[in-house]
Amino acid sequence: MLPGRPTRRDGARVIVPRFEDPAPARGAFITFEGGEGAGKSTQVARLAATLRARSGRGACVTREPGGSPRAEEIRAALLDGVAKPYGPFAEALLFSAARIDHLDRLIRPALQRGETVLCDRFIDSTRAYQGAAGGLDPGVIAALERVVVGPTRPDLTLILDLPPEAGLARATARGAGQKADRFEAEALGFHVRLRDAFLAIARAEPARCAVIDAGRDPDAVEAAIRDAVASRLPDLLPELPPGEGIRGDAA
Numbered sequence: 001m002l003p004g005r006p007t008r009r010d011g012a013r014v015i016v017p018r019f020e021d022p023a024p025a026r027g028a029f030i031t032f033e034g035g036e037g038a039g040k041s042t043q044v045a046r047l048a049a050t051l052r053a054r055s056g057r058g059a060c061v062t063r064e065p066g067g068s069p070r071a072e073e074i075r076a077a078l079l080d081g082v083a084k085p086y087g088p089f090a091e092a093l094l095f096s097a098a099r100i101d102h103l104d105r106l107i108r109p110a111l112q113r114g115e116t117v118l119c120d121r122f123i124d125s126t127r128a129y130q131g132a133a134g135g136l137d138p139g140v141i142a143a144l145e146r147v148v149v150g151p152t153r154p155d156l157t158l159i160l161d162l163p164p165e166a167g168l169a170r171a172t173a174r175g176a177g178q179k180a181d182r183f184e185a186e187a188l189g190f191h192v193r194l195r196d197a198f199l200a201i202a203r204a205e206p207a208r209c210a211v212i213d214a215g216r217d218p219d220a221v222e223a224a225i226r227d228a229v230a231s232r233l234p235d236l237l238p239e240l241p242p243g244e245g246i247r248g249d250a251a
């Protein structure tokens with residue numbers, strides 16, 4: 001028997017989720033959410049560069065589904081549509097399987113080292129895609145969050161908001177000639193439900209979420225994100241002395 005691990009009466013080991021590890025997280029956890037082509041990947045990279053230059057702490061950039069080798073394998077299957085025929089519950093289970101590994105192998109260790117973790121999509125994508133747009137019961141999603149994510153919740157979620165037509169046009173232009181993935185291929189109504197779902201999450205959890213108008217040019221979106229981070233997590237982006245800036249800072 002492993003020390004500290006309970007056993008059943010029949011002697012079998014009981015699996016306890018690792019988030020019961022008492023070591024407190026020291027870093028900040030920031031997630032980026034929104035529809036297709038909203039500019040999340042672009043802005044994750046820009047914020048990471050700013051944080052590395054200004055905060056003196058490590059910034060760990062990652063994404064979901066994926067972020068660890070095993071989770072990346074599950075990502076490939078999900079984006080190929082392997083789980084689609086089984087419905088949104090099965091898809092949510094696969095996203096959760098990827099998330100368990102990602103949290104254990106990458107996110108929690110980075111937070112415990114004091115790094116800032118920037119994650120391109122996380123639990124709100126499950127709520128929006130499998131829940132609001134896919135029809136999965138919110139009670140099931142909340143139960144999955146409880147056992148999979150536990151206390152490792154984002155400190156700040158930046159919701160990049162954009163009309164779905166504009167986001168899909170950006171994603172199509174970027175991937176010209178490539179086949180749309182399992183989610184890009186959904187009808188416009190699905191993407192409209194997604195946008196409404198992300199905005200509803202922001203209204204329900206205003207202390208955690210900031211909505212960013214992602215329809216502007218990338219520099220303007222970046223500046224709005226910096227403002228949100230500076231006001232919500234001021235330790236991460238201390239004010240610069242007058243006249244001091246870094247390359248890439250908005251004027």
Ligand code: Z5A
Pocket residue numbers: 035036037038039040041042043064065095121122123125126127129130170171173174181183184214215216217218221
């Ligand atoms: N999913 C789910 O269903 N359930 C879950 O629990 C999770 C995920 C975690 C992952 O796909 C899919 O998994 C996702 C949801 C689902 N659906 N899809 N598809 P992904 O990771 O491959 O794709 P994505 O997350 O939707 O990201 P994306 O399409 O790559 O978009 P993005 O990261 O938001 O945008 P970008 O790559 O930064 O920019 C897209 C293009 O627009 C690119 O050419 C940029 O240069 C350009 N761009 C960026 N910003 C701007 C501005 N401001 N103006 C103009 N052009 C811009």
